[in-house]
Amino acid sequence: MDKLDVDTAFLSQVGAYCWLNSSSFLLSIPRLADFYVRDGQSIEVAVADDADMALVITYIQGYMIAVVMQQRGQLVLHGTVLQKNGSAIVVCGNSGSGKSTLAATLLTQGWQLVSDDLCVFDTNGKVLQGCNDLKVWPDVAEVLQLSEAKPLAAQIGKLQYLPEGPSMGNEDANERLNAFPLAAVYCLSEEYDKEQSEARADGVLAGVLSEFKGMRKFAPLKANRYRTQFSTAMGQDALFMQQCSAFLAKTPVYGLDRGKAKLSLENLHALSRFITDSFEALV
Template sequence: MARFKVSNGSKIVVDPEPDSDTASMRVYLLGSCLGAMLFQRGLLVLHGNAIEIDGKCMICVGPSGVGKSTLTAAFLQRGFRVLADDVVPIDPSRNAIPGYPRIKLWQDVADKLGIETKKLDEIRPGMKKYNYPLGTAFCDKPIPVGMICLLSPHAKDTIEVTRVQGMDRFSALYGNTYRQQFVEGMGLQSAHLRQCGELGARTSILRVSRPTSGFRIEALMQCLLEAMREIA
């Protein structure tokens, strides 16, 4: 498709292959290239979604398919603002920094939430995943990280919340770093270990397990809202 060169935390050069489409290149520009640039600027970058709740940021992380986008879109529908989708940078003052003003939605997620996709642009030609613009629901200013939620499925019918303690706090951040290979490739391991340790020591990290079958989005949202307001 293209070759991308990211340098000095400020410049991206794109060398496209013949007939490459702009939409597909944009996916990499707003994903891997943006992540690389943020690492070059010395920021900690998590792979997750960031939502503003009562003036603080809740970051949801977890493996692909666990429901981060569904949860983010559901919060958006209920009037909450969104800072970032997929690439979440955090500065040394423990503030989450706004990303690009859109979230990406698969067709099944849109169907689940009753979101019409006919007028939305596909993120790449032929892929049933769409750019959903945030408009005024975009939080465009850095805000303090209040809580990090490790979202995971389990075989039970209940939603369970446990506080992550000790070294598991570090592992939770390290394991959900955006493009870990970039950290190694740029020789940023020492700085990254320190950043994960500092954020983990000063931030509430919760493991939230939700039923594998039956997402129970309303109950999950209420659970997270209560957790955020308890730490406020």
């Protein structure tokens, strides 16, 4: 493939294949593609001859869109966003924590997908519409009977699930504007508050929901910042905290214990009930 003509002398290296500064971002993945994002305005791509195009598109829809928004100075969290009745929630968690699995469960219960894996705020503190597909593991698709899920890319074991969106006649103002007020943030964790350990049935069934109060809510928000190393290298640490204060100071932030065991259908329904019950109490 033709390499992109980018001078990395003025960029800081962050990771094996990534270079960036406050306005330029280069990701060069061998045998796949070079991706260059500049000034929050453009994405240039040079694709390898034998590249998996589905994987290239996945990188553009995830990493690159996130970097574009970060370069524009917008708040970006690592989480999957869903909405019901015009209000949104974001389910955050480390990679592999089960946020997409839990999101898929909620989709079977009447929620609608706003954005997978990426929560981007506009300048008014609303979350923006993102990619309309959800990436789930094959066993999750089987358990939840997501028969429409299809293989995503040769190098990715997950499936692509395209949930049905709202009909045009049922859209409210938020859906037409593709921006939703955020009702709550749910942070998945395998650890739970020891003081609440008795609330778990037997140490197996997920069942601890706790709210972070006051300044304590900023720790989980910071932990679920999208690609922290990128925004830190862009010099946006202070901006991130300012935006959290401006947009999320009055938004409930919950810790949701998912347990250490593999998420069973019973656990997924228990977790989804915690989310739905607390959400309905808020709105």
